[in-house]
Amino acid sequence: MEIQILGSGSITPTSKRSYSSIIVKTISENILMDIGPATLYKLCRSGYKINELNHLLITHFHIDHVADYLPLIHSKAFDPKSGKIQPKKILTVYGPQGLLEFTQDLLENVKPWNKVTETLQCSGYLNLYEVLSGKFKEEKEWIGSTTPVHHADGIAYRIDSEEKSVTYSGDTIPDENLVKLAKETDLLIHECSFPNEELLIGLHTTASKLGKIAAETGCKRLVLTHLYPICETKIDEIVRRISKDYDGDITVAEDYMRLII
Ligand SMILES: [Zn+2]
Numbered sequence: 001m002e003i004q005i006l007g008s009g010s011i012t013p014t015s016k017r018s019y020s021s022i023i024v025k026t027i028s029e030n031i032l033m034d035i036g037p038a039t040l041y042k043l044c045r046s047g048y049k050i051n052e053l054n055h056l057l058i059t060h061f062h063i064d065h066v067a068d069y070l071p072l073i074h075s076k077a078f079d080p081k082s083g084k085i086q087p088k089k090i091l092t093v094y095g096p097q098g099l100l101e102f103t104q105d106l107l108e109n110v111k112p113w114n115k116v117t118e119t120l121q122c123s124g125y126l127n128l129y130e131v132l133s134g135k136f137k138e139e140k141e142w143i144g145s146t147t148p149v150h151h152a153d154g155i156a157y158r159i160d161s162e163e164k165s166v167t168y169s170g171d172t173i174p175d176e177n178l179v180k181l182a183k184e185t186d187l188l189i190h191e192c193s194f195p196n197e198e199l200l201i202g203l204h205t206t207a208s209k210l211g212k213i214a215a216e217t218g219c220k221r222l223v224l225t226h227l228y229p230i231c232e233t234k235i236d237e238i239v240r241r242i243s244k245d246y247d248g249d250i251t252v253a254e255d256y257m258r259l260i261i
Pocket residue numbers: 010011020062064065171226
């Protein structure tokens with residue numbers, strides 16, 4: 001399984017880190033997790049074909065995780081070479097409760113955009129599933145599981161494929177459900193928004209707490225993502241703090257970083 005971090009930053013982009021998005025490449029599928037601003041551009045730069053992307057997993061509806069959702073729906077309608085409207089492949093989207101209403105709002109309730117949506121007949125090639133807990137997809141090629149986490153009614157995801165697994169927290173405070181979902185996972189990609197509790201803003205996780213979480217899951221490797229700009233001068237401190245409680249491999253995500261498990 002190959003995983004590429006497309007964006008390792010937060011709501012505040014920097015020259016080093018942009019918005020949340022991760023692509024997981026299994027033997028048969030490319031599965032996108034979150035789709036923050038500029039995700040489509042970053043996918044193209046990384047060699048992926050937008051019109052061949054058929055699975056999207058959304059953790060929650062904050063703009064840094066979903067802003068390229070409508071651009072994905074629209075762009076799937078076009079042939080990337082000729083720019084002509086093409087026969088559409090189904091786009092299957094999983095997300096937390098509210099996915100159907102959110103999608104309908106985007107497709108129908110924004111005036112300058114809804115005419116395009118109508119012309120492209122977007123709802124004809126969308127399969128939407130609101131998921132909350134447990135396995136939501138079980139096929140030979142990959143198994144998808146989810147659990148609710150404490151952040152804007154969001155959810156986390158785990159993908160199992162080829163006897164390997166990757167778990168992605170989305171945005172969350174330290175969460176027992178996430179620990180259960182990520183048990184013995186090969187790769188845990190967990191948000192690490194702030195270095196410590198003194199600098200914490202909002203419902204996020206700090207380096208002070210993340211080591212214990214990783215240790216409890218028993219994950220083989222931990223990847224830190226969703227770093228706010230304040231983290232940039234404190235990377236060494238962050239890794240040192242986490243390694244006090246967790247003795248597995250710790251990687252600080254970077255945009256475009258590829259990981260093989
Ligand atoms: Zn976020």
